[in-house]
Structure formats: structure tokens, C-alpha cells
Amino acid sequence: MRLTPARKLVLNLFKGNSSLLCAEDIEKLLKNESIYLSTIYRALEYFEKENVLGKSTINKTAYYYLINGEHHHFMICTNCLARFPIDCEIENMINKNTKRHKFTATSHDLTIYGYCNNCVNLQNN
Ligand SMILES: [Zn+2]
Ligand SMILES: [Zn+2]
Structure with a gap:
């Protein structure tokens, strides 16, 4: 680097x-x-x-x-930008789909967007 x-x-x-x-x-x-x-x-x-x-x-x-x-994935609160790490559990899905389409995967991306517990309460009030 x-x-x-x-x-x-x-x-x-x-x-x-x-x-x-x-x-x-x-x-x-x-x-x-x-x-x-x-x-x-x-x-x-x-x-x-x-x-x-x-x-x-x-x-x-x-x-x-x-x-x-x-290798990290996150859930991110779109209101306050708080982020929470999540485990990568999509290797199986990748293997199944790459095999089916004879595709060579080199990387992947996954982010879950939404509201954290604090912000979801603000939305409801
Ligand atoms: Zn939030
Ligand atoms: Zn991953």
C-alpha cells in the first residue's frame, strides 16, 4: 500500500x-x-x-x-448512521448460484439498511 x-x-x-x-x-x-x-x-x-x-x-x-x-457486512441505520456488524452467511448462496451459471465470483457486497432501535422508536412517536 x-x-x-x-x-x-x-x-x-x-x-x-x-x-x-x-x-x-x-x-x-x-x-x-x-x-x-x-x-x-x-x-x-x-x-x-x-x-x-x-x-x-x-x-x-x-x-x-x-x-x-x-470480511465484514453491516446493518446501517439510515437515520443516525449507527452500524452493527453481521456475520457473512451467504457463501452457500454464492456457491449454489455460481455453480448453476458457471460463474466465477470474485467478491460480493451486502449491507442491510433500516432503523436502529432508538430511531425506530422516534419514527413511531
Ligand atoms: Zn439510528
Ligand atoms: Zn460476505
């Missing part, structure tokens, strides 16, 4: 932060570093490709979070 100064700044934000960040959040957090938004986008894409960051799209915005190469 090649860490340019800009990439290092972006990555450090995730290391001290368990929440999800979008490019605009990062721009705000790094406003004193004079980094272009396009540089932030490229850094995020790079870290996603390197399996350092995971990505989920919420309300049409791409949010990123630290995964450090681990």
Missing part, C-alpha cells in the same frame, strides 16, 4: 473514528489541510480497492468505514 501525505490524512480520520464518513465529511474535517475534494475521492477509492475501507451507499451518498482487510 502506498501512502501519500493526503492518503495518510484521510486514513488517520478513520483510525480515530468508528463511524461512517463520506467525502464531504472528510473535506470538512480536513479543511485546514487544503486538500481537494477530488483528491479525497481518489484516496477513498484507493483504500476501497486495497480492502482497507468498506463502502455503503446511504441516501445516494457513498459512506466509508474502516475494515482493515477483514
